Amino acid sequence: xxxxxxxxxxxxxxxxxxxxxxxxxxxxxxxxxxxxxxxxxxxxxxxxxxxxxxxxxxxxxxxxxxxxxxxxxxxxxxxxxxxxxxxxxxxxxxxxxxxxxxxxxxxxxxxxxxxxxxxxxxxxxxxxxxxxxxxxxxxxxxxxxxxxxxxxxxxxxxxxxxxxxxxxxxxxxxxxxxxxxxxxxxxxxxxxxxxxxxxxxxxxxxxxxxxxxxxxxxxxxxxxxxxxxxxxxxxxxxxxxxxxxxxxxxxxxxxxxxxxxxxxxxxxxxxxxxxxxxxxxxxxxxxxxxxxxxxxxxxxxxxxxxxxxxxxxxxxxxxxxxxxxxxxxxxxxxxxxxxxxxxxxxxxxxxxxxxxxxxxxxxxxxxxxxxxxxxxxxxxxxxxxxxxxxxxxxxxxxxxxxxxxxxxxxxxxxxxxxxxxxxxxxxxxxxxxxxxxxxxxxxxxxxxxxxxxxxxxxxxxxxxxxxxxxxxxxxxxxxxxxxxxxxxxxxxxxxxxxxxxxxxxxxxxxxxxxxxxxxxxxxxxxxxxxxxxxxxxxxxxxxxxxxxxxxxxxxxxxxxxxxxxxxxxxxxxxxxxxxxxxxxxxxx
Amino acid sequence: xxxxxxxxxxxxxxxxxxxxxxxxxxxxxxxxxxxxxxxxxxxxxxxxxxxxxxxxxxxxxxxxxxxxxxxxxxxxxxxxxxxxxxxxxxxxxxxxxxxxxxxxxxxxxxxxxxxxxxxxxxxxxxxxxxxxxxxxxxxxxxxxxxxxxxxxxxxxxxxxxxxxxxxxxxxxxxxxxxxxxxxx
Ligand SMILES: Cc1cc2nc3c(=O)[nH]c(=O)nc-3n(C[C@H](O)[C@H](O)[C@H](O)COP(=O)(O)OP(=O)(O)OC[C@H]3O[C@@H](n4cnc5c(N)ncnc54)[C@H](O)[C@@H]3O)c2cc1C
Ligand code: SF4
Numbered sequence: 025x026x027x028x029x030x031x032x033x034x035x036x037x038x039x040x041x042x043x044x045x046x047x048x049x050x051x052x053x054x055x056x057x058x059x060x061x062x063x064x065x066x067x068x069x070x071x072x073x074x075x076x077x078x079x080x081x082x083x084x085x086x087x088x089x090x091x092x093x094x095x096x097x098x099x100x101x102x103x104x105x106x107x108x109x110x111x112x113x114x115x116x117x118x119x120x121x122x123x124x125x126x127x128x129x130x131x132x133x134x135x136x137x138x139x140x141x142x143x144x145x146x147x148x149x150x151x152x153x154x155x156x157x158x159x160x161x162x163x164x165x166x167x168x169x170x171x172x173x174x175x176x177x178x179x180x181x182x183x184x185x186x187x188x189x190x191x192x193x194x195x196x197x198x199x200x201x202x203x204x205x206x207x208x209x210x211x212x213x214x215x216x217x218x219x220x221x222x223x224x225x226x227x228x229x230x231x232x233x234x235x236x237x238x239x240x241x242x243x244x245x246x247x248x249x250x251x252x253x254x255x256x257x258x259x260x261x262x263x264x265x266x267x268x269x270x271x272x273x274x275x276x277x278x279x280x281x282x283x284x285x286x287x288x289x290x291x292x293x294x295x296x297x298x299x300x301x302x303x304x305x306x307x308x309x310x311x312x313x314x315x316x317x318x319x320x321x322x323x324x325x326x327x328x329x330x331x332x333x334x335x336x337x338x339x340x341x342x343x344x345x346x347x348x349x350x351x352x353x354x355x356x357x358x359x360x361x362x363x364x365x366x367x368x369x370x371x372x373x374x375x376x377x378x379x380x381x382x383x384x385x386x387x388x389x390x391x392x393x394x395x396x397x398x399x400x401x402x403x404x405x406x407x408x409x410x411x412x413x414x415x416x417x418x419x420x421x422x423x424x425x426x427x428x429x430x431x432x433x434x435x436x437x438x439x440x441x442x443x444x445x446x447x448x449x450x451x452x453x454x455x456x457x458x459x460x461x462x463x464x465x466x467x468x469x470x471x472x473x474x475x476x477x478x479x480x481x482x483x484x485x486x487x488x489x490x491x492x493x494x495x496x497x498x499x500x501x502x503x504x505x506x507x508x509x510x511x512x513x514x515x516x517x518x519x520x521x522x523x524x525x526x527x528x529x530x531x532x533x534x535x536x537x538x539x540x541x542x543x544x545x546x547x548x549x550x551x552x553x554x555x556x557x558x559x560x561x562x563x564x565x566x567x568x569x570x571x572x573x574x575x576x577x578x579x580x581x582x583x584x585x586x587x588x589x590x591x592x593x594x595x596x597x598x599x600x601x602x603x604x605x606x607x608x609x610x611x612x
Numbered sequence: 613x614x615x616x617x618x619x620x621x622x623x624x625x626x627x628x629x630x631x632x633x634x635x636x637x638x639x640x641x642x643x644x645x646x647x648x649x650x651x652x653x654x655x656x657x658x659x660x661x662x663x664x665x666x667x668x669x670x671x672x673x674x675x676x677x678x679x680x681x682x683x684x685x686x687x688x689x690x691x692x693x694x695x696x697x698x699x700x701x702x703x704x705x706x707x708x709x710x711x712x713x714x715x716x717x718x719x720x721x722x723x724x725x726x727x728x729x730x731x732x733x734x735x736x737x738x739x740x741x742x743x744x745x746x747x748x749x750x751x752x753x754x755x756x757x758x759x760x761x762x763x764x765x766x767x768x769x770x771x772x773x774x775x776x777x778x779x780x781x782x783x784x785x786x787x788x789x790x791x792x793x794x795x796x
Contacts, residue, residue: 438781
């Protein structure tokens with residue numbers, strides 16, 4: 025048990041970084057837990073701890089956005105805008121500009137208040153969200169499980185790290201996270217993606233899904249129905265106390281990129297944080313616009329709270345808690361740990377940095393020319409996925425290790441699929457030519473596993489400070505041969521799939537998408553079985569500071585090629601249950 | 613053939629409105645013609661003759677065919693008129709005026725008449741002539757054709773007719789069920 029009467033002065037002494045901010049103001053209550061960050065990681069732990077009776081405070085660096093007021097969700101039809109979208113930014117762009125920051129393809133604008141640096145020759149596109157809900161407000165919703173082998177790849181090929189846990193340790197928490205979110209899909213018995221027992225119905229396929237599926241099949245590559253954390257029927261998560269009525273099912277607008285007005289896809293703001301505030305106003309406190317600066321530590325070397333900047337006033341404040349849980353979205357968590365100068369006896373914080381290999385290609389399928397349009401947009405993105413198919417090529421010699429999954433992207437669009445401004449002529453023939461391409465455009469993207477290396481790490485850059493005078497992160501990410509060889513193989517696979525689909529006007533990438541593009545940062549405070557070589561134990565608990573937990577993908581030992589959020593939630597859920605257990609046993 | 617999706621016939625826009633979304637409407641292009649009367653909009657820049665020419669030219673570029681109505685029905689000329697009236701600089705207004713005069717010149721060359729008085733076949737010949745300039749947009753006629761065509765494309769394919777009828781787009785509405793699509 026921790027003394028609940030820790031004085032602000034003790035905390036002040038232990039601040040790792042001197043701040044120019046006015047004297048720390050201590051607030052009275054001592055919480056059972058302070059959770060930093062309100063994304064998938066923070067939201068999930070908050071839910072578990074508060075439902076179990078703990079008194080929890082959550083700090084979030086961004087504001088709490090009001091549903092339907094602050095989110096645009098959908099752009100109007102262009103003809104509903106008198107300027108046809110030519111004068112102003114679209115409502116979605118305007119919205120995104122306020123809440124998420126790149127620079128990357130999705131949010132090209134940087135966050136001027138909170139910069140980061142990279143070496144000149146290796147740029148990194150770090151996409152961050154600043155609102156309650158973090159990046160889950162805009163995520164792609166792929167919810168894919170790791171398989172048994174994914175946890176132990178080092179044992180197989182000698183590269184990277186093994187996890188200290190196995191599939192059977194995490195499977196019950198996959199169940200919990202899936203049941204809570206609601207994941208659509210079907211049992212497919214695919215070696216790469218283990219089935220779940222609780223899928224919501226899968227989404228019916230689009231024409232182009234059928235064609236890509238068949239094309240892949242022709243060359244021995246197996247596609248399957250996509251698994252996404254979205255509701256294909258109205259749904260109330262069984263076992264959760266957070267909802268008094270069903271959450272609306274998806275209405276198939278495909279504009280998930282702009283968020284979901286009915287919360288039919290999981291986001292942590294309106295499916296966890298806001299319901300917690302409503303249901304448990306006494307036990308759960310959200311402090312928005314609160315930028316954690318440093319985790320404070322008492323004389324015993326235990327965490328006793330957090331000092332944070334109130335962004336609305338610029339003042340520094342402090343929170344006291346018996347346990348500290350970090351879910352700032354991997355790299356911000358890493359920055360906070362480094363700035364706090366704690367939990368790093370292994371020297372591993374900032375190392376073992378991984379993201380996913382991405383590459384984008386596009387083509388047209390003439391088979392779809394003049395096809396009847398039967399359906400609307402469907403869900404955002406394709407309704408199929410192509411899991412890693414190396415499992416079906418056991419004897420193939422490849423010049424890289426590990427695998428990737430291909431994520432097609434197809435949808436009806438309201439604008440012409442092929443730009444008419446680049447087509448010659450006029451009149452009936454011209455009009456028909458534009459129509460001929462409509463509904464035929466498909467694109468492929470992928471996520472591939474990249475291995476950790478000494479060329480991939482983050483550190484504190486003391487030469488650059490954010491708006492509040494806090495040193496920023498410097499991100500190093502340099503591709504290795506394995507990454508580039510995988511890129512070439514993936515590109516060849518795209519080419520083969522497109523060829524089998526008789527696609528034309530195929531545009532393949534010369535290079536991988538810029539580093540950072542996957543928005544899947546992982547591994548910078550990884551779990552392991554040895555305190556000397558890892559930051560966390562197998563319950564996301566710091567080896568050094570036992571009441572400190574890392575909830576987000578910083579905890580990952582390896583990245584695999586699977587989208588990380590389901591794993592983040594499963595781990596966070598498990599860590600929270602472990603914390604409760606340890607509290608019960610008076611170990612915490 | 614797959615079943616048609618059940619659409620509740622409520623557009624997303626309606627829903628957004630009814631849920632008190634704070635989508636700020638852009639200031640309306642003052643004087644945008646009311647939708648019903650395409651032939652006599654309240655003009656803000658073009659003279660009636662110029663408007664008639666643009667209306668004809670845009671319809672020749674994207675005509676009504678057996679699939680869907682064309683640029684005239686989509687009121688492309690009226691949008692161009694309002695757009696030019698609100699243009700920040702005089703440059704594009706001058707370009708359009710000069711371009712239309714150039715078309716009249718070509719019409720006189722080919723038919724002995726100004727464009728509006730030429731027969732449909734002659735008008736088509738005029739557009740065919742200037743459209744040859746599409747590959748040499750550094751010449752005045754080519755440059756104007758490119759401008760005319762691009763603007764026609766932009767306005768037509770962002771119009772309700774262009775999206776709902778020509779492109780047969782079925783999305784951005786509130787679907788109760790997604791039944792999917794079958795292969796052609
Ligand atoms: C466009 C897009 C598509 C994606 N697609 C997928 C997908 O299909 N599948 C998938 O699995 N993943 C996907 N992701 C990634 C997914 O969004 C993240 O994995 C997930 O949101 C991570 O959750 P998190 O809680 O760790 O971090 P975040 O969601 O990033 O939340 C972290 C929160 O912490 C706050 N914070 C940061 N620093 C501080 C601080 N110092 N003090 C206080 N608060 C702080 C931030 O403001 C933020 O709100 C996608 C992401 C994007 C943007
Ligand atoms: S497609 Fe479904 S989940 Fe996505 S934004 Fe639309 S309603 Fe929400």
